[in-house]
Amino acid sequence: MAVFTPVSNDDARELLQRYELGELVSLRGITAGIENTNYFLNTTRGEFVLTIFEVLTAEQLPFYIELMAHLAERGVPVPHPQPMHDGKRLTRMHGKPCAIVTRLSGGYEPDPGPGHCALAGATLARMHLAAADFPIRQPNLRGLAWWRQTAPQVLPFLDAAQAEMLHSALQEQTAFTATPTYAALPSGPAHCDLFRDNVLFDGTYEAPRMGGFIDFYFAGCDTWLFDVAVSVNDWCIERETGAFIENRLLAWLDAYAALRPFTPEEKEAWPVLLRAGALRFWISRLYDFFLPRPAQTLKPHDPRHFERILHLRRQVAAPRLP
Known part of the structure; x- marks a missing residue:
């Protein structure tokens, strides 16, 4: 994950109007990784992650988004893609596909036992x-x-x-x-x-x-x-x-x-x-x-x-x- 596409607070507020996720509280870029643009997106209704897809196309993305939804609905602990008002889980920002998923709790362990x-x-x-x-x-x-x-x-x-x-x-x-x-x-x-x-x-x-x-x-x-x-x-x-x-x-x-x-x-x-x-x-x-x-x-x-x-x-x- 990285920040390739800048997202302003106003961009995030406009995006949130498509969802029922509350109002923007904070937005912070995630610098780790190399493939997509990712932000921690906190709203009045919870903590989420906004991902803008820099390489994957809108035609390829349903596999990933629907797989996460499939797993989450079966109790596997994975981020749950959030639906918009129209029920779809994918939208666009700055001409690129994007999605909002739930933010999981916890942190990664660099030296696992x-x-x-x-x-x-x-x-x-x-x-x-x-x-x-x-x-x-x-x-x-x-x-x-x-x-x-x-x-x-x-x-x-x-x-x-x-x-x-x-x-x-x-x-x-x-x-x-x-x-x-x-x-x-x-x-x-x-x-x-x-x-x-x-x-x-x-x-x-x-x-x-x-x-x-x-x-x-x-x-x-x-x-x-x-x-x-x-x-x-x-x-x-x-x-x-x-x-x-x-x-x-x-x-x-x-x-x-x-x-x-x-x-x-x-x-x-x-x-x-x-x-x-x-x-x-x-x-x-x-x-x-x-x-x-x-x-x-x-x-x-x-x-x-x-x-x-x-x-x-x-x-x-x-x-x-x-």
């Missing part, structure tokens, strides 16, 4: 199961097709060893998607970006309570195992090396599997999907770092972090799924 990992793993399993009957289908727009399209754009910034790893990793993922094992993997709507800063917790560090999942705007239909792999590649690692921290990883995977047990095909595919999760974010961070879009407050991540993780996942045997 096993208790946080277990809560996040269990909630992701709940999300997958609740999304299984979601009727809209849209692929993960940052999936393999996007990796293959984007890799040539970042190659000029890589040295020979980096370029070789990128090429061979893409080859592996392309070949794997053509296998019967891949075809048998359970799939459906997935978050696809469940990093620790996209999960909020209440309570204390020793006794955390789930606040909810946020930032669904990279979601798409993909294998659920890819969603798990992306998550544990962030939640369950030593930041400096990318190596797994065993008690965090076991807590995450055991809690997830208690609600949705892993299949034999998923257990076979696990090492490849861990590499897929690392590859996806290495490519996107290379792209955001070397080919950034103009923004008022933009903080691109260091792509070397996921380069290290991908290298490690290619060198060290993956832990088994429960």
